Amino acid sequence: MRRADTAALVSRILAAGVLLTIAGALPWLSQRDPAASILRARYAELEPTPEALDAIRAELGLDGGPLATSARWWSGVLRGDLGASWVSGGAVGPGAAAAFGVSLTLAAFALAVALVVAVALVAPACARVLRDRPVRGAGPAGVVLTAMPEFLLASALLVVFAVQLRLFPPYGWQGMVHVVLPALALGIPAGGLIGRLLVDAISGVATERWAHTWRLSGAPRAVVLGGVLRRAVAAVVDQIGLVLVGILGGAVAVEQIFAIPGLGRYLLGAANAQDLPALQAGLLFVALAAIAVGIVFGVLRLWAWGGPLPSGALAPPPEHRPRDRVALVSLVTASALLLAIVAAGLVRDPYSSAHPRLAPPSWVLPFGADASGRDVLARVAHGAIGTFGPALLIVAASIVVGLLIAFAGSAASGPVDIANATPPIIAGVLVAALVGPSAGGAVVAVLWVSWPPLAAHAQSLLAEARAMPYVRWLPVFGMPPAVVTLRHVVPTALPALGRHGMLRLPGIALALASLGFLGLGAQPPTPEWGLLLAEGIDYVERAPWTTLAPALALVLVSVIAVAGAGLRMPRPRAGAATFG
Secondary structure (H helix, E strand, C coil): CCHHHHHHHHHHHHHHHHHHHHHHCHHHHCCCCHHHHHHHHHCCCCCCCHHHHHHHHHHHCCCCHHHHHHHHHHHHHHCCCCCECCCCCCECHHHHHHHHHHHHHHHHHHHHHHHHHHHHHHHHHHHHHHCCCCCCCCHHHHHHHHCCCHHHHHHHHHHHHHHHCCCCCCCCCCCHHHCHHHHHHHHHHHHHHHHHHHHHHHHHHCCCHHHHHHHHCCCCHHHHHHHHHHHHHHHHHHHHHHHHHHHHHHHHHHHHHCCCCCHHHHHHHHHHHCCHHHHHHHHHHHHHHHHHHHHHHHHHHHHHHCCCCCCCCCCCCCCCCCCCHHHHHHHHHHHHHHHHHHHHHCCCCCCCCCCCCCCCCCCCCCCCECCCCCEHHHHHHHHHHHHHHHHHHHHHHHHHHHHHHHHHHHHHHHHHHHHHCCCHHHHHHHHHHHHCCCHHHHHHHHHHHHHHHHHHHHHHHHHHHHCCHHHHHHHHHCCCHHHHHHHHHHHHHHHHHHHHHHHCHHHHHHHHHHHHHCCCCCCCCCCCHHHHHHHHHHHCCCCCHHHHHHHHHHHHHHHHHHHHHHHCCCCCCCCCCCCC
16 A cells, blocks of 8 residues: 555544544533523523532533543444433434435435436537537536525525415425425536536546547447546546535525425524534434445446546546636626626615615615615625625635645545535534534634635645746755745645635635525624525515525626636646545
């Protein structure tokens, strides 16, 4: 086994051990005193005296430190006992398992929708390969399908098809009719992303030398197409696995919107009630699902490659693709519209309740007023600052963390794998359970899942910078390695890494908005976009403008994110180092 492989294996084992210890010690790690919450929930007639709180802590097993708390929980898990609820006192295992079954059912239907959408996007690319023509991007359909966040699409489907048209029930989980809207909300964006990934991979694979060789040797076009598809699937199979894990993360918001008793809603309720044993049980099921997806897609990757191959045996698709005009036009148009909204609203007061309650749009109030009589245009515009300001901090921090992790090489494989497989909303639920819902907690949660792509790209860029001829000669002339790294290697890698970070800015802003929508981020009266949408959703039938304005801003941000990724998606070049 190579030294890098050994380091990666050790890193993954250590990271898993640390994660398991933290998961078991969640009750002890909470910065909010759980004893007070449990005393109010179970013994409302008792006064919160120090003696009563100490008795509750002893009953919960919080008086032995984090290691003892973690060991006690894991010993119960190995016996099949996931603990007792701090709120109801009943066992949490059956409830978590039932909620997990609901989420798996929803995820299965969402996956079916995603596959249909992905096939529809990939079909034109396959037809072009059969006709031996260049493959273009997924086009405007790919941008539209991918640009709608799950929680926003779920809200739109609820308003249109459940509230206005009354074709489907607005909430519940009693039969197939209740599955349609949430499955569409989860499956359409996932299918759009899978389709775009596959089309991008096909466009690169179809131009590789082996494909030209097959064509020149007279291989049937269907055989060439089969080889191209297999090679393309192998190139993106890991990303597809992460998309499926993300379906469980996106289900938190979707289940909350449609009142589905699934694992996402179960986790959110446990976090809000500070019922940490229930939260531990739910997170355990999420982790098991992520592990299962990783194993399945690892097998699929080996099948697609045809078996294990040495590093560099097959080159990845080209880094540079032909310019996507649809993505360019979408990027410019969405950016101009968003800037116009922000410029028009920044001069207005976002907090003053000087207008009639739920006033409709007019020349004075282009986006109307909310339930408190506040100018919606002003709140959306100022919300851009409240959303993009933290997002910029996350990008900067992700770049710094990515650089530091990149220097660790394969030794950082464990933390990268764990953070990369964690959906932002799941991270937000966990942070909120520990420190309470807040804007700072949302920033920490999104940062937790934002640095791995930048770390992988940073490692590739650093390897390229070190391989440059003049850099390789500097130590020969007596320059210390640390000086070479700080003065030449890092400055060479930073510009490309900064561009990559800015491409991820809109997606990070959307993640913050999704946490705000669930009440896990900024708190009222802050004009944060997700919070604005959550505040207006109760009035959507009487005053739809209260949700249309923040929804429009979020859609524009999503289009910018998708279109920007379509113009350029950083990838490690052939021969560059990668984690693991």
